[in-house]
Amino acid sequence: MKARSLAAAAAALTLLVAGCGGGGNPGGDTSSAGGDKTVRLALTQDVETLLPMDSNVGDNIGVLEVVYDGLVRYDAQSTKPYNYIAEDVSSTDKTTWTIKLKPDFTFQNGEPVDAASFARAWNYAAYGPNGMANNYFFERFVGYDEMQGVTEEDDDGKITVQEEPKAKELSGLKVVDPTTLTVELTGPFVGFPTMLGYTGFFPIAQACLDDIEGCAKKPIGNGPFQIDQWEQGVRMSASKWADYKGSETPNYNKIEWTEYKGSSSWPDFQAGDLDTGAPPPSEWQSANNDPDLTSRKVVRPGAALTYIGFPLYKGAPYTNIEFRKAISMAIDRQAIIDQVLPGQEVPADSWVVPNGVPGGVAGTCADCKFDPTAAKAALAKAGGWPKGQKLKISLGQDDANEQYFQAIGNQIKLNLGIDYELDPAPDFFARRAARKFDGAFRNNWFPDYPLNENYLVGPYASGDAKNGNDTLGFYSKAFEDKLAEGDKAPDLDTAVTKYQEAEQELAKEFPTVPISFSQSVAFYSENVDNVVLDPFSGSTKLRLLNYVG
Amino acid sequence: MQGVFTLFAVMLLLHLLTTLAIQLNGNPALAFFGDRAPSKSQLEAVEKRFGLDDVCYDQIGNPCLAQFGKRLGDYATGDFGTDLRGRAVTDIVATAAPNTLRLFLVVTITWLIMGMFLGSVAARFRGKAPDHGIRLISILIDAFPVFVMLLVYKFIFTVPISGWMADTFGKDSLGALLFKPSFSRDAPWATIIVPGLLLGLTGAAPFLRLVRASQLENYNADHVRTARSKGLGERHVTLFHIVRNSSIPVVTAVGFVFAEALAGAVITEGMMNIYGMGGVLWGAVQDSQVSVVIGMVSLLSIITIVVMFAVDILYAVLDPRIRYD
Numbered sequence: 001m002k003a004r005s006l007a008a009a010a011a012a013l014t015l016l017v018a019g020c021g022g023g024g025n026p027g028g029d030t031s032s033a034g035g036d037k038t039v040r041l042a043l044t045q046d047v048e049t050l051l052p053m054d055s056n057v058g059d060n061i062g063v064l065e066v067v068y069d070g071l072v073r074y075d076a077q078s079t080k081p082y083n084y085i086a087e088d089v090s091s092t093d094k095t096t097w098t099i100k101l102k103p104d105f106t107f108q109n110g111e112p113v114d115a116a117s118f119a120r121a122w123n124y125a126a127y128g129p130n131g132m133a134n135n136y137f138f139e140r141f142v143g144y145d146e147m148q149g150v151t152e153e154d155d156d157g158k159i160t161v162q163e164e165p166k167a168k169e170l171s172g173l174k175v176v177d178p179t180t181l182t183v184e185l186t187g188p189f190v191g192f193p194t195m196l197g198y199t200g201f202f203p204i205a206q207a208c209l210d211d212i213e214g215c216a217k218k219p220i221g222n223g224p225f226q227i228d229q230w231e232q233g234v235r236m237s238a239s240k241w242a243d244y245k246g247s248e249t250p251n252y253n254k255i256e257w258t259e260y261k262g263s264s265s266w267p268d269f270q271a272g273d274l275d276t277g278a279p280p281p282s283e284w285q286s287a288n289n290d291p292d293l294t295s296r297k298v299v300r301p302g303a304a305l306t307y308i309g310f311p312l313y314k315g316a317p318y319t320n321i322e323f324r325k326a327i328s329m330a331i332d333r334q335a336i337i338d339q340v341l342p343g344q345e346v347p348a349d350s351w352v353v354p355n356g357v358p359g360g361v362a363g364t365c366a367d368c369k370f371d372p373t374a375a376k377a378a379l380a381k382a383g384g385w386p387k388g389q390k391l392k393i394s395l396g397q398d399d400a401n402e403q404y405f406q407a408i409g410n411q412i413k414l415n416l417g418i419d420y421e422l423d424p425a426p427d428f429f430a431r432r433a434a435r436k437f438d439g440a441f442r443n444n445w446f447p448d449y450p451l452n453e454n455y456l457v458g459p460y461a462s463g464d465a466k467n468g469n470d471t472l473g474f475y476s477k478a479f480e481d482k483l484a485e486g487d488k489a490p491d492l493d494t495a496v497t498k499y500q501e502a503e504q505e506l507a508k509e510f511p512t513v514p515i516s517f518s519q520s521v522a523f524y525s526e527n528v529d530n531v532v533l534d535p536f537s538g539s540t541k542l543r544l545l546n547y548v549g
Numbered sequence: 550m551q552g553v554f555t556l557f558a559v560m561l562l563l564h565l566l567t568t569l570a571i572q573l574n575g576n577p578a579l580a581f582f583g584d585r586a587p588s589k590s591q592l593e594a595v596e597k598r599f600g601l602d603d604v605c606y607d608q609i610g611n612p613c614l615a616q617f618g619k620r621l622g623d624y625a626t627g628d629f630g631t632d633l634r635g636r637a638v639t640d641i642v643a644t645a646a647p648n649t650l651r652l653f654l655v656v657t658i659t660w661l662i663m664g665m666f667l668g669s670v671a672a673r674f675r676g677k678a679p680d681h682g683i684r685l686i687s688i689l690i691d692a693f694p695v696f697v698m699l700l701v702y703k704f705i706f707t708v709p710i711s712g713w714m715a716d717t718f719g720k721d722s723l724g725a726l727l728f729k730p731s732f733s734r735d736a737p738w739a740t741i742i743v744p745g746l747l748l749g750l751t752g753a754a755p756f757l758r759l760v761r762a763s764q765l766e767n768y769n770a771d772h773v774r775t776a777r778s779k780g781l782g783e784r785h786v787t788l789f790h791i792v793r794n795s796s797i798p799v800v801t802a803v804g805f806v807f808a809e810a811l812a813g814a815v816i817t818e819g820m821m822n823i824y825g826m827g828g829v830l831w832g833a834v835q836d837s838q839v840s841v842v843i844g845m846v847s848l849l850s851i852i853t854i855v856v857m858f859a860v861d862i863l864y865a866v867l868d869p870r871i872r873y874d
Contacts, residue, residue, distance in 0.1 A: 046832070048636070128590050131598035133581065135591055148590040213635065232636060233644060233824045234734050258731070260822050261832065267730030270708040272715070283704070426574040433579065 134200030142172025313473030359452030392439025659749025668760025
């Protein structure tokens with residue numbers, strides 16, 4: 001009796017479990033039927049906006065890559081720009097640039113993609129009070145300063161507006177005719193065309209400008225896909241735009257993104273609910289030992305550099321180059337990566353990512369090799385470290401980074417005998433801006449556009465011989481001269497060489513210690529192939545991805 | 550009236566705490582720029598956009614009461630503000646609340662079934678094998694914190710089980726959905742059952758012991774002996790004289806444990822990728838998003854007050870001696 005009721009219960013459960021499947025038999029895979037080719041991807045952080053002028057994190061940049069077309073696009077291997085919406089981008093003096101557009105492109109709402117559509121996006125981004133994330137990309141444009149207003153900082157650090165911006169449009173940006181734009185820069189910059197493929201330079205439709213908030217949720221793009229629905233924080237879906245006239249469009253017709261916040265999407269990938277995935281550190285070993293999984297894996301160096309900075313504004317011992325070299329040589333980069341972030345980072349021995357952007361070569365940092373003996377010698381040469389004092393290592397609050405920098409600190413302690421104190425602080429950025437560090441601190445640089453120049457100007461150049469740059473207090477005339485020479489170069493290749501020379505100048509000064517470059521890893525499902533990772537952002541190149549079902 | 554006052558006090562306290570957090574931790578607007586150092590006018594523009602440009606946020610110890618007053622005024626007109634990037638708090642709540650309520654529903658049902666059923670069985674067979682077994686289970690549950698259970702479940706069990714279910718019964722069968730590694734918006738009920746069950750389990754152990762203890766008290770009570778001596782059947786006695794009478798402390802506990810479940814919800818939502826109140830609140834606190842924190846907590850306070858009210862009403866239903874005028 002009992003056995004019978006148990007069997008009945010089991011049968012009932014089986015029915016329930018099979019329940020709403022109703023014909024859910026093998027082969028009933030709807031996703032491959034009727035040309036409905038869907039690619040399912042994860043967004044690993046809370047995407048906050050889809051407005052091109054305001055999108056500056058990997059995820060919304062990744063989404064917008066298939067929603068918008070820019071003037072130029074980047075080669076998947078070399079990251080060199082080539083014209084896409086632009087017919088031609090040229091300049092005789094590298095200061096005034098003429099951009100010719102291909103005619104007849106339209107937005108998904110039918111509006112033309114013309115010179116005015118670029119100008120309206122750029123003016124909106126450059127206008128200071130709009131507070132756009134990509135505002136600073138227009139710093140090189142003539143008329144940028146007039147759009148920022150005048151602010152003043154008092155003793156409490158309070159910033160007040162003294163004067164509203166004088167202009168609402170960039171005076172250096174002119175719409176000549178529907179297919180011609182001219183841009184006047186404040187000085188020669190040969191890398192200008194390289195910037196134009198970045199998200200912040202995409203055009204927007206007039207309808208988008210009229211309803212910025214709506215457009216930030218449901219963009220009116222000009223690319224191969226349009227966003228159907230975005231349930232913010234949960235999921236997003238896009239489908240192919242039937243009237244797309246461009247040539248670069250993938251073979252699938254729907255993309256579904258699931259947003260993940262804090263949790264790992266790896267089991268979802270394993271369960272077949274996602275088409276690409278990467279294991280968390282705890283699962284790294286087992287994933288890489290699985291022959292089936294590793295047969296569908298791509299690895300590519302990423303572009304983000306983690307490095308250690310020093311408060312050069314604080315004086316000795318940080319201003320002593322031998323001290324900085326000692327720290328650099330005392331760190332066994334490979335060992336700490338294997339221990340804390342296996343497969344996610346690669347040791348750095350240069351300030352510009354090698355092979356990731358034009359001009360990037362390995363080995364410019366000769367003292368980035370692990371050599372404890374030379375490190376001790378360098379420390380002795382620098383006069384040693386004050387006895388009984390601890391080296392403070394400051395960083396923002398982040399579990400993975402704390403572990404990583406603890407391992408770095410342990411290496412310094414082990415190989416140099418300098419005791420350290422980890423200082424993870426929520427007000428890290430505020431303190432960095434206020435120059436309040438006394439010790440080493442974490443830095444991370446992710447370039448904005450693929451050019452070696454970008455690794456050098458932002459973090460090190462200031463033109464301020466007295467105070468040095470904001471975060472470090474670094475200044476080198478030879479370095480800045482080389483950068484200026486590069487900006488004035490007649491063509492991009494010459495410029496890249498000049499910037500390389502600037503990096504060599506930087507290596508002589510050794511202001512910071514490069515630790516590691518990010519490494520992008522993706523595993524992919526049997527539904528897709530031709531998975532190419534962007535050497536720049538590390539995300540999957542959606543336009544190259546091929547759906548095989 | 551008291552509820553309204555409590556709500557006001559909670560909001561004021563939260564306002565003061567988040568304001569202090571901003572003053573101490575530095576400007577959340579700086580985080581907007583990541584590793585890049587913004588120019589002063591860029592920072593100013595973003596501060597303004599985030600509503601952080603008031604001078605009081607730069608003075609440590611300033612309670613920023615003017616901001617609080619403004620917020621209350623906005624609430625009165627039905628404007629609950631936005632998060633730092635301009636998304637309306639009401640929109641966030643509308644997306645997050647249903648998922649959390651689903652989770653709470655599953656949790657509560659798990660408590661009631663596990664607690665009431667197993668607790669009653671343990672009391673009924675006091676000192677016998679079922680009693681020992683059930684008490685052992687309750688100790689085992691205590692030994693596994695919810696995050697360990699979820700971690701093991703998610704990384705070890707979901708993939709093989711959901712894969713097997715999908716192969717056997719089909720990709721969209723209930724079985725395959727039940728064991729999905731993450732919450733799915735397409736099947737919001739099916740994919741929340743197991744996480745809810747696991748979260749409910751952890752709360753069920755103390756609950757179960759409470760039920761057992763309060764029923765044991767009743768087994769020897771005078772009114773039960775009277776009922777038995779009247780010749781009532783054992784089933785009738787258990788259901789109407791023991792279970793019902795021992796339900797009052799149990800219902801009280803539901804009210805309290807409910808508030809505690811929110812803490813578990815933060816973990817469960819984070820692990821199972823459920824976009825819910827716990828996870829959103831957690832993120833908002835980390836980012837010093839004043840309006841989101843206060844909006845969410847106000848809403849949760851209201852839910853808690855409603856649950857407490859329901860508990861009060863249940864008292865009267867369960868015990869005819871309690872009457873509200």
